[in-house]
Amino acid sequence: MTSFRMFEIILYSMVSLLPYLGLALYPFEDKFRMSKIKLSGCIVILTVIQSALGIYATMCSQEQKALFSLLSTVCYGGFYFLAIKENVGKLVFVLLIVSNFANFVVMCAKCVEGHIFPQLAVENNKWSFSLCTMIVQLIFIPLLFLYFKKYIKGMAHIDTGKKIWRFLWTIPATFYLFWYHGLYFSTKSSIELAMDPVNMIFTFFINLGALVVYTVIVNYMAEFQYNLNLEEEKKQLEIENLCFENMKKQMESTRRARHDLKHHMKAVHTMAENNECKKITEYIETYLEHVSLKKPLVYCTNFTLNALIVYYVQQAEAHKIKLKLNIELPEETNVKEADLTVLFGNLLENAIDACDEVQENKRYINLKIYKPNSDSIVFYIENGFNGSIKKKNQQFLTTKANGNGIGIESVKYVVHKYNGDVNIKTDENKFIVSGVLLQPLDATK
Structure with a gap:
């Protein structure tokens, strides 16, 4: 393997990993299990591993290539789940959204490569494909980032409980299966499918429809959170109102006690003049029980x-x-x-x-x-x-x-x-x- 070929594989590994990993990590940037410096170091190590797997895969049989592809996916997913402290279902949900977008970028890039570099397009991981991938990414990743910033990042911080995420991740998984079925259960090769502009347009609308569905889900969650906050505020106001009413009663009781105090003092004074100490003690004890000053x-x-x-x-x-x-x-x-x-x-x-x-x-x-x-x-x-x-x-x-x-x-x-x-x-x-x-x-x- 030539040095230039190794460069092509390393370039492809970086282009196909780093932008998507950044998107997947962004909504959970305040939930990392480690510092950002350590996280960056782990990403560098992950990139090296992905590049090494890509290099070895080019020298192996088709069956072994599939194994290396699986190992690459396991490394990517394992790092993601270990790096973020969050519900697994929520992480899978975001990861599948990014994965579906990455598949769309691959199809667009291969289609562009097929029309600009037709001879190179029939080979895998050529510099031309990495170049076309970066061009497509420059067009679509800023748009997806804005979408993540407006919807997905907010969704990541909504506490809807763990149970709902046991099911929500199946929605992007369904869109992933659409792509997977069209790619691997077709009579045409994956390269032929990708180079057909009709398939690229179809994939674009599939992803656009998916974003609409995700938006509906996020809006529903935001409404759920809003209603829950209203319920909490209502509960708080009810409790505060009860406390206020109780305070009013205490103030009224204190006002009456102060008003009646002079009468009690006159009674005690009269008993004191008559040296009725026992009656004074009994009178004061009765008074204290009545006004609840012991509480x-x-x-x-x-x-x-x-x-x-x-x-x-x-x-x-x-x-x-x-x-x-x-x-x-x-x-x-x-x-x-x-x-x-x-x-x-x-x-x-x-x-x-x-x-x-x-x-x-x-x-x-x-x-x-x-x-x-x-x-x-x-x-x-x-x-x-x-x-x-x-x-x-x-x-x-x-x-x-x-x-x-x-x-x-x-x-x-x-x-x-x-x-x-x-x-x-x-x-x-x-x-x-x-x-x-x-x-x-x-x-x-």
Whole structure:
């Protein structure tokens, strides 16, 4: 093999790998498992491996060439899945979109080569094909990049759950099968098919139709995310309204207590003048029980969470539930106040609803919240329940007649938003939800 032939193969390996790999990595640039410097080093190594496989393939039989092609695909896919920390179905979805586009570029480049360099077009991986490939890439890759920037990158950051991606990847896979069937199940050779302009036009419209389908999917996901955010905001407003009403009641109670205080002082003063110490003690104890001054109004230094806890403490008392709290959260956190409200509001509301379904002597809630370090918040809540669980598609549903079971899903959404994890355990008489919020977002965002 001549040096020029090796150059042709290396050039083809770079042209057929680097642009598409860049496109596939772009939507997940903030989810790499390694630094960008290490990632660049791995890409260089991958390019060398691909070039070596291409060189060896040119010196082997047709069957061995197929094996080297398979090895090349495994290396490419393996690197992609190892480099990005994301749901596998979502990665396959993006990878197949790029793969379908790459197939279109190959067909266009071969068609152009066949008309400009007809003698070279019958051979594989010639410099003329690499040149035509780069020309086609210069035309279409900027357009696809803009599409990725507008749609695919946003889709990559929408949290729709893992289950949906078990099926969505089959959509670009179907378009891939169209191309595969037309290429390998035709009476013509792949070169003959590629050099036919009609096939190139047909492939173009197939890819254009695929982009329309992907756009519909992305818009649906964006709408789903929007509706979920509205549901969360509605829930937050409901909880904040309840806290506000509770605060108004507390203020009214305080106002009445201050108004009545002078009358109580007169009564105590009269008893003191008559040296009725025992009556004074009994009177003060009765007064303290009446105004509930023994109850703490501050459970943590975080104002938003404290207002929420005060409300649910009163709800627990009204439902005759024993409530044990251990909250060590600073006044300022990098978790948005709205997310704190949704997270712990749903947890406490679900716990109270569950306790309503059991006997009074089995009603209890234990809540613990603390920061083990500056980058995480850990929570644990345990409550009594009757052992009855409703599930649909691996999601917990409420046992309330008019509920939709969005509470636990809202908890999961907030936890996953902060790159955390949530765990749910149950047995016959207790329900436990524990979790951690990692790498908190900037609260100003």
